[in-house]
Amino acid sequence: MKSIRKSISIKWKIYLLLLGFSALLLVVLWLSQVAFLDRFYRAVKVAEIRGGAASIERNLDSPELAALVERTAAGSEVCIELLSENGRTQHSYGDLRDCALHSMRPLEKLRLLAAARENGGELMTYYDRENLRDARFLPADTRRQRTILYARILENGEGEAVAVLINSVIAPVEATVRTLRIQLLYITGFLLVFSAVLAFLLAKKVSRPIERINESAKALAKGDYGTSFSGGGYREVDELADTLNHTARELGKVESLRQELIANISHDLRTPLTLIGGYAEAMCDLPGEMSVENARIIVAETKRLTTLVNDVLDISKLQSGMQQIHPAPYNLTGSIRGMVERLSALLKKEGYTIDFLWEGEVTVDADESQISQALYNLLINGINYAGADKRVTVRQTLEDGWVKVSVEDNGEGIGEEHLPYIWDRYFKVDKTHRRAVTGTGLGLSIVKSVVELHGGRVGVESKPGEGSVFWIGLRMK
Template sequence: MKQKNNKHSAGGIRWKLFGYLAAFTAVIVLILWLCQVVFLEDIYRTVKTAEIKAAAVGLSHSVNDSESLADAAGVISEKNDVCVLVLEMLDGETAKKLVSCDAVRNCAIHNMSMSGYFKLYDSAKANGGKFLQHYRYDAKSRAYIAISPGDNSGDPESIIYAFTVHGENGHEVLFILNSVVSPVGATVRTLNFLLIAVSVVMIGLALLLAVLISRKISMPIIDINNSAKALAEGKYDVRFAGGSYREISELSDTLNYAATELSKVDGLRRELIANTSHDLRTPLTMITGYAEIMRDLPGENTPENAQVIIDESKRLTSLVNDMLDISKLESGNQQIQPEEFNLTETLEAGMERYNQFRTRDGYHIDFISPESVTVYTDKSKFLQAFYNIVNNAITYTGADKRVVVRQDVYAAQDGKKWVRVSVTDTGEGIPEDKLALIWDRYYKIDSAHKRAAQGTGLGLSIVNRIMTLLGGKCGVESRVGVGSTFFIEIPAE
């Protein structure tokens, strides 16, 4: 219950989307507020100053053509609401007016004395030919007072820019431009109202979009969640519906595939439990039956009956050991102890354990080895895999009871030598579409369970995991109606 509460406390996708959209909206509104209200006057002043400087530079290109200079000054004055005054500085006290354009009411430069012009000229010369000054008009003194940018006490602020260039006649030409930075208080109040209205509308739209988008996104997720709960309850026939976008469709396909595979595994698990129960029940029944016969009938207390009990006990032990081996191999806790040994001699010695099948049951088990080979691997694990594929062949070989064991050495494409140990039977064979599945832990070709003649019937799964652990390979070649060849491979020394 605690875990469930923790999940719910994380919040739904609808409210998270609304939170994200609301945060995004708030950031956008904040940026608009800063640009259009808080810093509007500074931005406007900066833009106006840049316009005046650009206009001065544009005028300087026509400094040596009086007609073009006058036309350019008129266009710039009308377009940018700028007063323009161009003076040719003849000497330290005299200046000739070349161009004059008045576009601003109470223009500062057109109400300035000649001494004022020379002060601007001197300031420009002292600052590398450029000088910018902010003024405000004082109504009491009826004069312009120099101020710092923004320090205008609510009165109109005036910008004067002085710019000097050299003319062709050797005299310097002074360009003076003046513009007024209009008060933006009324504009700011209007924008405040508009931004409040826009903010409310945008937050409302964010809520609406959050509802629509979350419904579009969350509905398929909710459906998948419900189907997943059904799958967790063991309803493997559940289907996961795809959504209208790629990620949900891919998730649905993956979960459908997982549900199908879980259904297969569950069926095979149930089948294995039934088969394993049969394999456990058979030796237990025989052990109990023979023991009761030997107890109740003194004449049946024979070595043959005792041997049956011993054989069935060994079979039972082998089955339990195989199941434990599978669990260990799957968990990754199995350790290997490699050693160098003669594989050919080891296999020949190992084949002796099948002599009883030759003499008692009429099996024909042959071992073929063109050459002797030495390997470096875990001897006991390799023999366990070998015995399992031999046991499988003895269980499923045909009526002729023939099994051929063969050891060969071959060179791979990289030049490395490998040893292949193959076991061939003459059984019914395996359909091609089933070959890749026979190594699975729970897989069985058909539903008819056949008790292993030797071993437990769980061997192929063990073989696959042992060869993976040893860094080797395993495989099968089969033809229906002809027989099968199972093989295991490891690198040769």
């Protein structure tokens, strides 16, 4: 059964639901207008009689009582009599044909009142008109009518008992039911045809945009990131189409950047592998090439290859949530100072200048190895894009319990449209591959992941032609 439900399209599900709803309405109509019409009619009559008696009770001492009784009798098509405790008639209104109250002897009325007292002061009784005297002189349809006699004992303001007798006729509804049944047969046939057509049109209109989105989603699942999702005039469907269009664009960007990353990593991996292979072959084939210098080149390229692979593994662990931190107090200022000194010595021959400006010694509670890696990547990024003057400035400032470390360069800068994506794993402003001093180009993504893992924050300020400032913020101990 479940597999059958899954195989039915949304159009036919909506169609069947609307058709079922129409059928349910028709069933309710048949039950209310045919099967239970007599019960509804009786219930309405009884409610009218009780309502009239209650109105008389509220106005029992009113000087307008006579007028009220007359209006009630005329409005509800009943006969009403008010009797004293000894059975004497005080008020009598109503013009029902062959009224039962008018046909009853005083003794019969007293018996009716006695039965009402025994029943708690109220009595509702039914009988056929055929039981009345001279019923043989009444028309046949009149004899089949049922009569309701209602008696209620009231008490006026002087403490005297007053009886209210109400007589009403329940007309036979068989003829009405037959008429309604014929009408409902025609109405049912028309409504079934009309509901079937309307349900089909509505189901088709509602399901069409969903079916289009489903087809586009299948194309997206196959890797067609250029597919477009169109709405259908409904707010929820339009919002879904907009969301899927945004998803398709983002997936297209990710796929493009993934391919670019693979190309860049392949380029970075190929270079050390080529050097390692070339020098190793030379050392094997040429006896004179078996030198310490060649061995150092192989070792250096092996280390660079290891760094490339480690960067890829690090970013994968960080963004998958598998990387754990082991925070401990350590001197952040001293760590930055030592890092700047080592890189300055390493890059001095290439003309690079790295300045470090700080405001006092700062200790933070963090994982030293990971924060050091983030700072190192931030510095390498500044060095790679330092500009013609090859000057990089590292600043450490304190702000409301936070320590901010920024790396400033005087390079080409970054356009405003690229700033929201600069920390993304695959994003690269300059699409031309440039070999970095070291690393894979994943440095900024590793920085962001490490800092956020420590509860810190990152940021960038840059304009084209004015250089860039990358910064991280950590809470001080």
